[in-house]
Every structure is written in C-alpha cells, then in structure tokens.
Amino acid sequence: MSEDMDNPADLVIDFVNTYDVESDADSIPTPAALATWLGERGLIRPGEVAGETDLATAVGLRDGLRAALRHDHDRPGGADGHGVGHGAGLPRAFAALPLRVTLTADGPVLEPVVTGVLGGLAEIAAAVMGTHADGMWPRLKVCAENTCQWAFVDSSKNRSRSWCSMRVCGNRAKTRAYRARRQTEPGSRHL
Incomplete structure (x- = not known):
C-alpha cells in the first residue's frame, strides 16, 4: 500500500x-482506468494491465x-462493528480475492496471495479487514441521502453522523422533512 x-x-x-452516485460518474469505467487507479495508490x-474480469471483480x-456500509449503518442502533460482509455481493467478491494470514512482529496481517490487479484488489479486501481489526469499521458509512451515498468516516463522538456533509446532504434531508411536516399540519397552505 502506498504511503498516502x-x-x-x-x-x-x-x-x-x-463511483459517484449523485453524478453517475465512475472513476474506474474501464480495465485501463482500474489499472491506473490501482497504480496511483x-x-x-x-x-x-487489467482485464474485463478484473474490472467486474472490482465493481x-x-x-x-x-x-455493506449502508446495511451495517441502516440497522436500528447503528453499526456494531460485526457486520463486515452483510452486503449482498461482498462475500462473493471476497471469495475472488485470495488472501492469506501472515504472522508479523506486529501480529497477524492479511496479504494477497497473488500479484497484479487481483492482488491490488485483494489489498483493498485486506484493508476492509484492517478497518475491522483496528475498530474503524463502525465509523465507515455511506451518506444517508439516497441520491448521494458518498462514503465517509464518521468522526463524531457518538458515531451518529448520517450525512457526508451537513451543509449539503443534511440540509436537503432536513428541508424535505420540514416541508413534509408543513404539508400535513392542519390549516397549512399547500403551495
């Protein structure tokens, strides 16, 4: 993994x-773009070189x-840190990425068994397990705003943050809720 x-x-x-849900923009739409993205990191x-199968595995x-991030944080009570793998396709994606446990001076770590693009994707799978091991997984979330779904780290003290940005997505959600309440209030004017 690169230093940054x-x-x-x-x-x-x-x-x-x-993949940016809001703008429907994909940074890795082709095998070449996937290889570039992995190489830059x-x-x-x-x-x-990446192939179509590598791209399908990455997607x-x-x-x-x-x-998984959406499922783990949509449950009542929030994430408990035990939900890695609840995403429908995640177990299948992990199965395609061969990893092994290696003992190091710092303890056990997951490492890719292969090199190349599949090995790079396996590094991402190992990072997922690393976030779980270091207690960060419960803080990884996707924005609750359905049109956004941007992934972010919830740095709030009680892990209650729902939106990637309170200024944008939080404001949108609160404005919609306010308008919905106003329309159902007795005597309110419907504009």
Whole structure:
C-alpha cells in the first residue's frame, strides 16, 4: 500500500467513492482506468494491465462494500462493528480475492496471495479487514441521502453522523422533512 494510503479506512473510502452516485460518474469505467487507479495508490506495479474480469471483480467489490456500509449503518442502533460482509455481493467478491494470514512482529496481517490487479484488489479486501481489526469499521458509512451515498468516516463522538456533509446532504434531508411536516399540519397552505 502506498504511503498516502497507510490508513486502511482511507483506502476503503477512496475505493468506494470511485463511483459517484449523485453524478453517475465512475472513476474506474474501464480495465485501463482500474489499472491506473490501482497504480496511483501503489497497489500494483507500473505496467500491470487489467482485464474485463478484473474490472467486474472490482465493481462487485465496490458495490458490495457500499451495500455493506449502508446495511451495517441502516440497522436500528447503528453499526456494531460485526457486520463486515452483510452486503449482498461482498462475500462473493471476497471469495475472488485470495488472501492469506501472515504472522508479523506486529501480529497477524492479511496479504494477497497473488500479484497484479487481483492482488491490488485483494489489498483493498485486506484493508476492509484492517478497518475491522483496528475498530474503524463502525465509523465507515455511506451518506444517508439516497441520491448521494458518498462514503465517509464518521468522526463524531457518538458515531451518529448520517450525512457526508451537513451543509449539503443534511440540509436537503432536513428541508424535505420540514416541508413534509408543513404539508400535513392542519390549516397549512399547500403551495
């Protein structure tokens, strides 16, 4: 993993956000774009080439992670940190990424068994497990605003943050709720 992505949570968030739901923009729409993205983060060596199967694996992993983050934090009571893998496609995506446990001086770590693009994607899967091991998983969320779903780290003291940005997505949700309440109030004018 590259030095600027030393934090496993940052890598997971960065990867999930390669698809911007609001603008329907995909940062990894092609195998070449996937290889570039992985290379820029030091997850593969220069010159590594991705194929269509690699891209499908990456999209499955990304979609599974977004679903897992949404599922884990939509439950009453919030995330408990035990939900890694609840995303419908996440177990299948993990199964395609061969990892092994290696004992180091700092304790056990997950490492890719293969190199290349599949190994780079396995590094992301290992980062997911790293966020769980270091207690960060419950703080990884996707924005509750359905049109956004941007992944972020909830840095609030009680892990209650719902939106990526209170200024934008939180304001949208609160404005909609206010308007809905106003329309159902007796004697309110419907504009």
